[in-house]
Amino acid sequence: MRSDTPPAAGAAPARVTIADVAREAGVSKATVSRFFNHREALLTPDIAARVEAAIAALDYRPSPMAQALKRGTSRLIGMVVADVTNPYSVAVLRGAEKACKDAGYLVMLFNLGNEPEREREAIATLSSYQVDGFILNTFDHGGKGRAEVERLGKPAVLVDRRHGRMSADFVSLDNAGAVEMAVAHLVDAGYRDLLYVTEPVRNVSSRLDRQAAFHACVQSHGDVRGDVFESVEDGADALEQAIAALHGRSGSRAAILSGNAVVTLRCATAVMRQALRFGVDIGFIGFDELDWAPLVGPGLTTIAQPTDALGRLAARCLVERLQGSPSPPRQILLSGELIVRGSSQRGAA
Amino acid sequence: MRSDTPPAAGAAPARVTIADVAREAGVSKATVSRFFNHREALLTPDIAARVEAAIAALDYRPSPMAQALKRGTSRLIGMVVADVTNPYSVAVLRGAEKACKDAGYLVMLFNLGNEPEREREAIATLSSYQVDGFILNTFDHGGKGRAEVERLGKPAVLVDRRHGRMSADFVSLDNAGAVEMAVAHLVDAGYRDLLYVTEPVRNVSSRLDRQAAFHACVQSHGDVRGDVFESVEDGADALEQAIAALHGRSGSRAAILSGNAVVTLRCATAVMRQALRFGVDIGFIGFDELDWAPLVGPGLTTIAQPTDALGRLAARCLVERLQGSPSPPRQILLSGELIVRGSSQRGAA
C-alpha cells in the first residue's frame, strides 16, 4: 500500500538496538547490558570506554518495552483519575509526577472521564504495560477496581477516596479537621444557620467524611442549626430555592459550606442570581481553593488543600512500598488551610 | 531480600500468556494468535470455539508490550502538553482521547510542566514506547522538538502552536477571525481605545497570530486606537498602571482584549482592585471561556474555543495519516464563538 519515499529525513527510522552497540564496540550484547545494569561488576576500563563511546556515537537508549518484558517490572506507575477536568486531580497529579520523576519512575495516566465503569478496564490496561503500582483517585465502583488491583497483587495508594475495605495506603486531606475549622470560623463570625451543600454523596468517601463531620460538628456547637443539601448537575433551581429558604429564615446569620469546587461554582451562581451579597447577606466557605475566589463579591473564603504535597506523598508512599518495605497499610491525613476572605465575615464589605 | 509471603491474595500474580491459552485449548500458540489477528483465515469452527472459550476462561489479553516489540507499532499515540494545569490543554486532551479511543488507539500523555527543555526528552521517551504518532501542544524550543520528531519519521499534528516550518498537520482556532470578531464587537459597542493584553509572546505562534491580527484589525478600523501590553507573572503593578492609564485617557470608551485565560484572571484582578466596573467603566473581552466568567461583575464576555472539536480533529487527522493516506500537511482552523456578557456592553448593568 505505501508506495513512495519515507516521510521526511531520507533515512529509515530504524531503532538502534543493543546489538548495534555491541557490534560498534566489538563486544557482546551481554557486555553492553552489564555496562548499564551491573556497574559493580567492574568492566575492563578499556572495554567500558569502548562501550561508552559506542553508546554515545549511536545515541543508544535501551527499550523500556523490552526491559519490561524481560524484567517483569517497568519503573512505570499507573495513575488513574476519575476526571482530568477536575483541577484538584490535576494538581495532585503534578505533585505525584514530580516525586515519581525524582525516584526514577514515570507516570502513566489514565483518565476515566467520569465513567466509573471504565475503572476496571483502566487498571487492566495499565497493568498490561507492567506498571509496578497504582495511584488511584477514583470511585469505588462496585469494588471492581479494588478486586482487580488485589488480583494483580500490585501495591496501590488511594488518594482522597478510600475504597471500601481495600488494604492499601490512603492519602487525603484531614476532612474532619477541615470541616471543624470551617464551622468554627463561621460560628465565630456570628453565623448560626449553616447549610452544607454537597454533590451527590454516592460512595465517595471524602464526601461521606465531610458530611459526617459536618453533622458531628453542628451537634457539638450548642445553638447552631445545620442542614445538608445535595446539589445535582441540573438542579440549579432547587439549589436557589434552598438558599433562598435559608436566607429567608435566618437572614445574615445564614451561611453556606460548599463541599467542593464544582459546588462552589453552583452556589456562587445561585447567590448572585438572587442578588444576595456574600458576607453581608449570607456567609460562605468552600472546599478547594480557586484562582477566581478573590474575584467574586468580597472574595470567597476557601479551604485550600495541600494538593502538591498530597501527590508527592502518594508517590513517595508507593515508591517506598515498591522498594520492599512491607509495612502495614498507612493512612496519611494532611491539614487544609483556611484562606479567609470577605465571604465569611459578617458585616464586611 | 524479600522474605515472606506475597502481598495480598495468596496467588502468584503470574501473567496469563498466549501459551497458557494454547495449552488450555489444546492448540498451538500460532492458532491463538491467528484467532486475534487474522479472523479472515477462517479457523475450524470447532477450534475457534475452543480458543475463544480458553481465552474467556483465562481472561487472557495479549500483552501490548510484546506486540509492540514484535510489530514495531503500538496503537499508542503520544501526546505532549506544555502544561496540564492549563484548562485549554486539558479540554483538547479530552477530545483527542475520545477520538483516539474510537479509533482503537490509546493516548500516552507527557506533561512538560512548563519546562520547554523537557520537550526533546518527552518525545524521545514516548518514542521509546513505540508510539505511532504525536499530538503536540508545546513550545517550539529551539526547534529541538521538531528535529526529534522528524528524525523519528513519525507523523505528528500540532495543536494551537505551530512549530517554525515543521511539515506537520496543524489544528487550531482561527485566531485572526476570532480577533476580528472581538474587535468588531467592541467597536460596535462604542469602544474606541483598545488594549490587547498578552502573555510574553516568545515563540508561541498563537500569541504571535493574535497580536498580529489585533494590529491589522485596529488599522482597518479608522478611528480606533490599539495598544499592546505584555503581562508577566509578577507584573501585577505594571498591569494595573497600564489599565489605569487606559481608562484615565479614554474613560468608558476604553476596553481590554485579553489574550488567554491566565491573562483574563490578571486583568480581572487589576480591574477590580481599582474599583472599575466592567462594562460601564471599561470594556472587556477575553480569549477562552471560563466557568466563572458569568460571576465577575456583570459577566465577562469571552471567546470560547471549540476545544473538544480541536482535540478530536487533531486525533482524527493523525489517525488518518497513520492509516496510510500520505496527503500533504494540512492546516485546519476552527472558528471561535463569542459569548457576550455584560463586560462588553457599554452602559449595561
Add this chain to the structure above:
DNA sequence: TTGTACGCGTTATCAG
C-alpha cells in the same frame, strides 16, 4: 487449516 521455528530487544545464567 494448523503447527514449528525464529526474531523483536533485553537481561540473567552459565561457561570460559
Add this chain to the structure above:
DNA sequence: CTGATAACGCGTACAA
C-alpha cells in the same frame, strides 16, 4: 571479566 544462550510474550513465514 567476558561471551554465548535461553527466555520474556508475541506474530509470522514456512512447512506440514
